[in-house]
Amino acid sequence: KIAYYENSCPGSWMLRSAAFNGGNSIVGISETGCAGIGGINGLDGLCENAVRPAFCIPIDTEIEECENIIGGEKVFILKN
Numbered sequence: 001k002i003a004y005y006e007n008s009c010p011g012s013w014m015l016r017s018a019a020f021n022g023g024n025s026i027v028g029i030s031e032t033g034c035a036g037i038g039g040i041n042g043l044d045g046l047c048e049n050a051v052r053p054a055f056c057i058p059i060d061t062e063i064e065e066c067e068n069i070i071g072g073e074k075v076f077i078l079k080n
Helices: none
Strands: 013-018 025-029 035-039 063-066 075-078
Touching: none
Parallel strands: none
Antiparallel strands: 013 025, 025 035, 063 075
8 A cells, every 4th residue: 555644645664573584574565555675775874755554544543642651752542
């Protein structure tokens, strides 16, 4: 599946599991939806990328931003 940013541009993302035993390689999905294996480090150090969610929820599940769970950070929580 292709992931999209809020500005509707496609983005790459990583699976949560290491691709090989050493743990320095991951399976990722490109902006075009193709799977591949790559390293977690680039020329400038650790690469930043989106990560596949640990679980899935129905698309109609309501969420809200909350600022009082982790001090100084906004997080998303499921709305009751």
